[in-house]
Amino acid sequence: MGVRVTGGGRMNPREEVLDVSLFWRVFLLNAAVLTGATALLVLSPATVSTPVLPAEGLILVAGLAAMLVANALLLRIGFLPLRRLTRAMTTIDLLRPGMRPPVSGHGGIADLIMAFNSMLDRLEFERATSNARALxxxxxxxxxxxxxxxxxxxxxxxxxxxxxxxxxxxxxxxxxxxxxxxxxxxxxxxxxxxxxxxxxRPGVLEELGLASALKSLAGEGHGVSTGCRIEGELPELGEEIELVIYRVAQESITNAVRHAESTRINVLVRSDAAKVRLRVRDDGVGIGDAPEGAGIRGMRERALLAGAALAVDPGPEGGTEVRLDVPITNGSER
Incomplete structure (x- = not known):
């Protein structure tokens, strides 16, 4: 049995080590079961006649079943990290960065998980770079x-x-x-x-800043009652970061008006020493179990550009709440 990290072509030394390590891991697990079964037969007073008696046949069947169960349990425990890795592979979303399977197991299994985590680091970096260019x-x-x-x-x-x-x-x-x-x-x-x-092109964002732009956005009407409250003085975040916050607020309001049948939308921006927090709440029908559409995925891509955390969940009093937390760092300041 062998597992290779990459596709076709000749295996490099690291792949060969992984392949051999997994082979010997399975071999030793099976050898342990067979050795135990052999020792039990040697030390046991049971004998096998010719032809096999019913009682002896029952003992042999029970011994075989015990070996199979022991082998299955040992293999299940030995390859549990691989099952975790498989589950992680099917659930990882590059729009939610930072999710990594824990490195566990021995030898080649730990190397495989580390290689997968390194691949995720590269994919997230490349996706963020390409998204930045596209946006x-x-x-x-x-x-x-x-x-x-x-x-x-x-x-x-x-x-x-x-x-x-x-x-x-x-x-x-x-x-x-x-x-x-x-x-x-x-x-x-x-x-x-x-x-x-x-x-x-939100000219007010370039001319008057983020706070004025958000208030102007809320004051455009949209056909529903929209309010905006700014708590604290917003720091200088840089044009790209401010544009991310503005676009997320804009998309949240648009979704609430077009899809949520909202009658009231509240925009709240709060700033402290560590981060700027944007909250957009509506009293609409909520998101339910519907899959995320292009609008929400677009907001997640913009949040990645700012190194921000985005969450779209049911509101505390119904409707939907969009939360964007943008960390304040030296690199975000002008």
């Missing part, structure tokens, strides 16, 4: 689209609105009323474009 490109595209909406579409609609006003001033009264309705429709469209541009 950075996404934010750049958001800024470009917001700028085009504001500078091109917004200005075009503003020009249309001014022209409609000029035409309405010189049009007959019956036509003027219809032009007024068109003006209102155009004005509503212009306001909606500006709201979309603000969601894509």
């Amino acid at each position: 950075s490109a996404q934010e750049a595209e958001r800024r470009r689209i917001a700028r085009e909406l504001h500078d091109e579409v917004g200005q075009s609609l503003t020009a249309v609105l001014l022209e409609l006003r000029r035409v309405a001033d010189h049009a007959p009264e019956t036509v003027s009323a219809e032009l007024h309705d068109v003006q209102e429709t155009t004005r509503d469209s212009l306001d909606e474009i500006r709201r979309i541009a603000r969601r894509l």
Whole structure:
């Protein structure tokens, strides 16, 4: 029996040691059972006749059953760390970093678990790096689209609105009323474009900071009652960290409005010497047993960029509570 850490190709010395170690582990376990059974037969007064008597056959069957049970128990105990490793392999989620199976067992088994943990370290680092590049490109595209909406579409609609006003001033009264309705429709469209541009590129975050941006986000209406409370003075976290907090709050509010049938949303931000805590609670239907959607997984990916811990759980009074804890370190400050 052999277990290899990597795929095809020739085994390196470490793989050969692991393979041999597992072979001898199984061999010695089986040898211990057979040696014990042989010693028992030698020391036992029982004999086997030809033909085998019923009583002797019963003894042989009981001895075989005892050997099989002892062998199964020893193998189960010996390979228990491998079962833990298998369970960890099926439950590990790279969006929840830090989960590692404990290193236990002897020889090759401990080496296998350490190799798996090292692989997880590399995968988490590579995923975080690639996510950082992807989210950075996404934010750049958001800024470009917001700028085009504001500078091109917004200005075009503003020009249309001014022209409609000029035409309405010189049009007959019956036509003027219809032009007024068109003006209102155009004005509503212009306001909606500006709201979309603000969601894509939160200019208030760059100009006034995180606290003002969150209050502005809560004050946009969203069709439900939304409140925002800031406790304590927020430290300087850096543009990327502040953007992570803002986007998580934005996505939490959007999910509560679109999917949770909420009537009330509360945003709370609290800061202390160790971390900044964001809490978004709603009174909606809750998440239940539904699998996590793209919105929540996107929040987890953003949380990884800030080295933050994200939890999405049922609220203390129903609904859903999103918790984001961002550690304050020297590297997060501007």
